Amino acid sequence: MRSDSPRHPSGGSAINIRLSSFPPHPLEQLSLEEIHKARTIIRSVRSASCSIIYRNIALEEPAKAVMIPFLALEHAGKLTPKTEHPPRLARVLYDVVALDKSLDFCDSVVNLTTGKELEFEVVDKKFHSPLNADEIEIFPKVAIASSMFQDALAELNLPPNTHIVIDPWMYGGWENPEESSPRYMQGLVYARDPATNNPDSNHYAFPLPLIPVMDMKSRRIIRVDRLATGGTEDGLKYGTGPKDALAHCKAAEYIPELVEGGLRQDLKPLNVVQPFGPSFTVRDNSLVEWQKWRFRVGFNAREGATLHDIWYDGRSVLYRMSFSEMAVPYGDPRVPFHRKQAFDFGDGGAGRAANNLELGCDCLGLIKYFDGYMNDTSGSGIITKNVICMHEEDDGILWKHTNYRTGRAVVTRNRKLIIQFIITLANYEYIFAYHFDQAGGITIETRATGIVSTVPIDPGKTSPWGNVVNPGVLAQNHQHLFNVRIDPAIDGYNNAVIQEESHPVAFDPEINPYGNAFEVRQTLLKTSCGINAAPEKGRQFKIVNTGVKNPISGRPVGYKLVPSPTQLVLAHPDSIMAKRVAYANHHIWVTKYRDGEFWASGRFTNQSSAECGGVKDAADRQENIENEDIVACGNTPDPH
C-alpha cells in the first residue's frame, strides 16, 4: 500500500527492498490499518452516547528500555520472523463530546495487538489540543458569514466584490494564567488584489486592519479587533487609517504569470545526473543505508521527519533526532499583535503542515520520497504523499591536499545525504533538513522562506515595530526560535557532555615565556541544565562516551555539538511569551532522558501561559547527567 519507487523525471532504479515476512519495525509509522484499529479501540472503550473528534493517532514509540534489547538483536543480525517485537502501541489525542455538548480533551494509549487501552487521561482544562485542519478550514467561513465581521469590513471602503482572504492563527498565549481559557482562534485578514482577482495572487500585499476572534466551541465570531495602523509619525499612537483601506496598496506577485516584467530567462540549465542510480538503499520503508550510515526515518504530525537509531560504520551515534519546536514571537506590542505568538510544532504540528514534495521540493538528482500516515477528525487514516524527500548532493571539496614537492593533488568531493521536509504555515515556508556527510558528521538545517507575515500601515509612515515592505504593508519584527532534540547514543546509551573553552595564559618565564600559549579548559557537566553559547571564549560542547577512549588521542570518543550563538528570546522575562518559550533562554539544554519527553515547550502549547513539561522543566529536575542516558536540545540559527 505504500509507494516505494523513487520518482524522478529521468527515472531511477528500484531502491526499496521489503522484507514482508517480518512484522513492521517497532519504530515504523502506524499503517492505515493500525490507525483504524486505534480508532476502533477508542470507540469501543468510550461511552456510546458521546461523539469523538480524533485529533491525532500516531505510533507510541516503545519505551527505550524495551527498544534497547530489540535493537541489540537487530544490529547483531539476530532478528528472525519469530523474534518477539515490542507491542505496537498508538497514542490517540481526541475530544469526547458529551450529549450536553460538554467537551473533554483526552489522551489515550492503546495496544493494537491486544485491543486494550493502556492509558487514559482527561487532560486538564488549562491545556488545549493543537489546531486541526477542520478548524483552519472553518475559521474563514465563520468569519465571512459573521455580521460582526461584515460590519467591520464595511468601514474599510473596499472596492465592490473584493475577495477577502483570511489566515487563521492560533490565539497566542493566554494572558490570565490563573483562569482556564476558552478555546479561541484569531485571523489575519487580507484582500485579494481586485485588479487580477487571481486565487494565487499575493494577498499579503493587501492587509486589512481587522482581526476577528472566534470561540471554537460555539463556532462564533465573538469580537473583531481593529488594528493600529499608525507609525513613528503618530508618536507610536494607533493612527486612524486611511479612508480607503486598500487605495494605497500595490500588487507584489510571485506566480510567474503575474510577475511584473516576467521571470529571468538568462539562466541556462544545470542538471544533476546519476546514471547508475542513488548510492543509498531503503528497506522496510524506513531503514536507510548510505555510505557508512544506517538509520530509520519516522514521521509524525507534530515533529515531521524524525530519525532513529542512527549508526555510523557499525557504531551507534544517536538514538533519536528530531525538530522539537519552532516558536515565532512578534515584537509589535500594540494590542492585539502581542498575540502573534506561534508555537508551530505544538500549536498545530509541523508534520501536519508538510508539503507534498513531489509538487515542489524541486531537489536535483534522484529523489526518494517517504509518505506520512496521519488521520482526519473522524479517525480515518490518511496517507499524505511525499512528505519527506531524500537525495544526495555534491557539496564541494571534502578534502584536498597537494604535495607541493611532486605537484600531486588528491581531492575528495563532499557527497551528502539530505533528508528534508518543508512545511507551509500560511505565509511562511520552513525547510527542515538533516544532512549526513561521508566523514561521520551530521548537520541540521532550518530555513525560512515564503512571505513575511504582514499587517497594514498608513501610507507614507514608518514603524519602530517592523519594516515597510510594500506600500501600506508592515512586516513586523519577530524571532524564530528553533529547538532541535538530540538523543545521543555514542557507542552506547550512557553519555556525558563536556564544555570546552579556550583561554589566554599569563606570561610565565617557565610555561609561557613569549605569551603565545592558550589553555583548553574542559568541564564535565554534572547536573541537568541550560547553557549558552559563548563564541568569545571559543566555547564548544562535546557529547562523549567517557567509557570509550579514542585509541590514538586517549580522549573519550564523542561528537561536537555546535549550537548557534543567536540572540535569545527578546520578550520581557516576566511576559507570557517568555514563559512559554523558556527553552529560548539558553542555546543548549542537557537533561536526563525520560520516555515521551520530546517537546521543548512541553506537551501542550496551544494557548498556554507557560512551558509545562518542556526542557526547562526537565533541567529543573536537577538530575545527574554524567554517564547517564541524556538528551541534548539545542537551537539552530534564526534564519533572518
Next chain:
Amino acid sequence: MRSDSPRHPSGGSAINIRLSSFPPHPLEQLSLEEIHKARTIIRSVRSASCSIIYRNIALEEPAKAVMIPFLALEHAGKLTPKTEHPPRLARVLYDVVALDKSLDFCDSVVNLTTGKELEFEVVDKKFHSPLNADEIEIFPKVAIASSMFQDALAELNLPPNTHIVIDPWMYGGWENPEESSPRYMQGLVYARDPATNNPDSNHYAFPLPLIPVMDMKSRRIIRVDRLATGGTEDGLKYGTGPKDALAHCKAAEYIPELVEGGLRQDLKPLNVVQPFGPSFTVRDNSLVEWQKWRFRVGFNAREGATLHDIWYDGRSVLYRMSFSEMAVPYGDPRVPFHRKQAFDFGDGGAGRAANNLELGCDCLGLIKYFDGYMNDTSGSGIITKNVICMHEEDDGILWKHTNYRTGRAVVTRNRKLIIQFIITLANYEYIFAYHFDQAGGITIETRATGIVSTVPIDPGKTSPWGNVVNPGVLAQNHQHLFNVRIDPAIDGYNNAVIQEESHPVAFDPEINPYGNAFEVRQTLLKTSCGINAAPEKGRQFKIVNTGVKNPISGRPVGYKLVPSPTQLVLAHPDSIMAKRVAYANHHIWVTKYRDGEFWASGRFTNQSSAECGGVKDAADRQENIENEDIVACGNTPDPH
C-alpha cells in the same frame, strides 16, 4: 597569449570575447610584456654594478580618484578606443645587492608607458620582504648539506637511508622589536615512511624533534633547535624523547594506492551537466557578467583573486573585494614553537601559493579558469596556469511558497556563481571563494583542508598544547585569523556603517502592556574604529548610502555586513604575536579609504614585531567615516 577557452571534460562553448581594439583595462593584471618592461625600467635606473633579485612585479592599481571618472565612462558605455586610459603602472619589490654583498630591499613604482620610475624607496631594515620560491627551495638543500643538522639527525637513531623531508617556514615574529633582525627561516623536519619510501607518502606522520634555523644572507644553518617532546605526564617539562625517534610512528596515508583498505567503492557517480553552456560571459580576460552581476577578476601574488568594480542590476555595490590576511598563531609555548606564527598573505603570498586548479579544483559543471601573471627572481614573467576557477552551482531552494488554499507551489532554485582559488602552504590547503547569488547577495568562503601541522610527542603521552592525531604525532592548538577587505561603493563611493541591535523593552501600560516588544537600536558610526560581533544583542552591521533611500521602506539602501562571532586572538595582549595580528582584536574594522592600503597586518609582515600600516593603524587615525569613502575589513569563521 592568454588562454581563454573554458576547459571541461564534457567540453563547453566559447565564453570569451576579446575586444582587441581596446588597450588593457586599468584593473587587468600586467601582461608578460609589461612585467618585462617593468624589469627593464628598474634595471636601467639602478646602478649597473649591483645585482637585482626581483621579488614581486605586479600591477599598481590606479588611484581611486583616477579610476572613478574612468569607470563612470565605462558604465555609461562611453569608452572608445581613443579614451585616455590611466597610465599602466607596476609596483616592483626587489633586493639590490651591491658588490660588497650589502643588500637593500627596495620598492619602486614605474610607469610602463613612459618608462619612468615614479617612486623609489629603500625599505627600512626593520622590514623583510616576503619569502620567495627560491628561498623555499634552497632551505632544505642547505639544511641537509649542513653538518650541524646532520649531527643532530644522527642523535635520532633513524633507520639507515631514511629520507628527510623539510617544510620551510617563516621565522615568526622577531622577539626584540628594538633591534633590526637578520633574515632567518626555520624548518619543520619529517621523515618519509621508510616502509614505502614513496615521494607522495604522508611525512606528517613521521615528525622529527629538530628545527634548523638558516640565516638567509649567509645561506648557512646557524642553529638546530631540539624540540620538546614531552606531555602532560612530564609535568609540562620537555621530555627526553624516545631513543629511536621514529620507532613508534605509523603511516597515515592519503594517496589512494597507499590508503589502508583502499578507498570506498560504493558511491555512484553524480554528474553536473550544463548542456547549453554556462550562464556567464567573460570579456577582456577579466570582465565577468552573470545574472545581474558584473565585475572584474584580478589576481596578484599576495592576495590571490581580487574582485573589482562589482555592480548588480546596473547599480554599483563594491569598488574592490579581497582576502587581506590569514594569520595562524600556534598556542604551544615551548620554545621554539612560539615562532610558529604564519602570516601567509604577507609573509609569503596567497597568490604565489595558488594551485593549478585544472589539476584538482575538481569543481563540477563547466569551469572557466583564469591564469595568474607573476615573476621569478630574475624578473621574468611567469604565467601560472588556472589559479582561479569560476563555475555555477545549484545550492538548493532560493525561495518557495505554496498557497495552501489552492495547493500551488512556486519554487526558485538557488543558482550561485563561485570564483575560487586554493592555496597550498606545506601541510595545509586553504580554499578561498567569493559566492554571488541571484538575490544580490555575496558570501565569502574561507576553508581549511589538507593536513594539520605536526610535531613529535613521546609515545603514550598527551599534551595540553594539542591533540595526539597519530602515534607520536602532536597537532598543536592554533587559530586561523582571516581578514577580508571590502571596499564598498553602494550606489556611489561615499558610504556609512550603521550598527543595529535588538533590545528588550520594559513593561509599560501604554507602549508595552504585555512585554513582547523589542526595540531595534541603530547607531551610525562616526569615526574609524574596530568593533566586535555581539550575537547576544543581535548586533548587525549595515553598509549604507544615506543619500539613497529605498522607495518602499524609506530607509537608506545598503548591504548587511555579517562578521563571524569567532574567538579573537588568544595570544597575550603584550605578546609579539598579538601585536602583529592587531586586526584580530576585533571582528570588523571601518576605516577611511586610502590608496594602496590593502593589508590587515600592514605592508610587510615577514619577521615583523608588530602591525605596521594595517587596519588598526588606519582606525587609529580617528578619521570621519560618515558618508565618506570607507573600507570595511571583517573576519570569517575559523575553520576549526
